Amino acid sequence: MEYHCRDCSHTGSQRNAAGQCPACGSYDFRSPDRPGSEKTPVTSSNWKLVTLVLLWAFLIYHIHQKLYS
Numbered sequence: 477m478e479y480h481c482r483d484c485s486h487t488g489s490q491r492n493a494a495g496q497c498p499a500c501g502s503y504d505f506r507s508p509d510r511p512g513s514e515k516t517p518v519t520s521s522n523w524k525l526v527t528l529v530l531l532w533a534f535l536i537y538h539i540h541q542k543l544y545s
């Protein structure tokens with residue numbers, strides 16, 4: 477697996493023994509093998525937001541029905 481350091485842009489096949497960048501010692505790595513891994517939580521929170529809006533619309537609609545019928 478290949479790693480790409482975000483601090484010094486060093487690209488290598490492995491980190492050093494402590495899990496750091498061998499060039500600058502940073503822990504801030506990105507793996508190009510999984511480019512979609514950072515987007516998964518965003519998609520999940522988008523679905524939660526859509527569900528929240530739909531539930532509020534449902535609630536407001538039924539309160540409106542109760543009050544004005």
Ligand SMILES: [Zn+2]
Pocket residue numbers: 481482483484485486497498499500501502
């Ligand atoms: Zn580095």
